[in-house]
Amino acid sequence: xxxxxxxxxxxxxxxxxxxxxxxxxxxxxxxxxxxxxxxxxxxxxxxxxxxxxxxxxxxxxxxxxxxxxxxxxxxxxxxxxxxxxxxxxxxxxxxxxxxxxxxxxxxxxxxxxxxxxxxxxxxxxxxxxxxxxxxxxxxxxxxxxxxxxxxxxxxxxxxxxxxxxxxxxxxxxxxxxxxxxxxxxxxxxxxxxxxxxxxxxxxxxxxxxxxxxxxxxxxxxxxxxxxxxxxxxxxxxxxxxxxxxxxxxxxxxxxxxxxxxxxxx
Numbered sequence: 001x002x003x004x005x006x007x008x009x010x011x012x013x014x015x016x017x018x019x020x021x022x023x024x025x026x027x028x029x030x031x032x033x034x035x036x037x038x039x040x041x042x043x044x045x046x047x048x049x050x051x052x053x054x055x056x057x058x059x060x061x062x063x064x065x066x067x068x069x070x071x072x073x074x075x076x077x078x079x080x081x082x083x084x085x086x087x088x089x090x091x092x093x094x095x096x097x098x099x100x101x102x103x104x105x106x107x108x109x110x111x112x113x114x115x116x117x118x119x120x121x122x123x124x125x126x127x128x129x130x131x132x133x134x135x136x137x138x139x140x141x142x143x144x145x146x147x148x149x150x151x152x153x154x155x156x157x158x159x160x161x162x163x164x165x166x167x168x169x170x171x172x173x174x175x176x177x178x179x180x181x182x183x184x185x186x187x188x189x190x191x192x193x194x195x196x197x198x199x200x201x202x203x204x205x206x207x208x209x210x211x212x213x214x215x216x217x218x219x220x221x222x223x224x225x226x227x228x229x230x231x232x233x234x235x236x237x238x239x240x241x242x243x244x245x246x247x248x249x250x251x252x253x254x255x256x257x258x259x260x261x262x263x264x265x
Contacts, residue, residue, distance in 0.1 A: 003032050003034050030099055087171055091172075111209065118173065129158070129169055
């Protein structure tokens with residue numbers, strides 16, 4: 001049976017989270033699929049053998065180095081066999097099926113990347129579909145976070161219950177068509193962490209595909225947000241965005257999206 005969907009998850013000393021994530025996939029994905037876990041933990045051979053036998057549904061890939069998020073994801077995507085490819089965080093859990101979302105992609109081949117609505121464990125919608133990050137918008141978001149003490153800042157101009165095109169999707173969960181993956185070559189490994197999802201969505205649109213937010217599918221996403229509490233990760237976060245701006249522009253230069261709202265049945 002041909003594999004329709006490949007799910008790639010990065011593991012970094014997060015075995016228990018991986019198992020919870022995998023359990024949600026088993027419950028909610030019905031079509032033929034595979035799960036690839038790309039580990040950056042650099043476990044020794046004995047640990048690798050023990051981990052490799054924890055779940056027969058998981059295809060483990062033990063990387064020789066911790067090359068970052070994009071690196072680990074690309075290692076998994078290289079061996080993925082599905083027509084559709086998902087990158088997924090270990091701290092995510094599906095709470096609805098993905099069949100409708102895949103059928104939607106089948107009906108709209110112009111879509112290169114799509115993601116479900118994401119909620120925090122308390123049921124609040126998260127800001128996982130966002131406008132492009134310009135330098136002014138980045139600074140304004142930080143001010144709003146500090147003043148409002150918010151972890152998620154929703155776009156007041158966006159209806160989060162509508163299927164629609166968006167500028168980009170956060171890398172906690174992105175489903176891409178194989179055509180979009182092959183056109184872009186996957187994630188850019190020059191980003192160690194952060195902004196690689198923003199970069200990928202930008203390049204997918206440059207190749208003529210659209211990026212879509214699909215709230216008919218829902219998942220839970222915890223989100224560690226380490227860049228807001230750890231100076232090391234904050235530095236990486238800023239460096240990654242500077243890399244992005246040098247490539248696409250600090251104020252403008254991003255490929256514009258078509259503003260489309262899709263009808264629902």
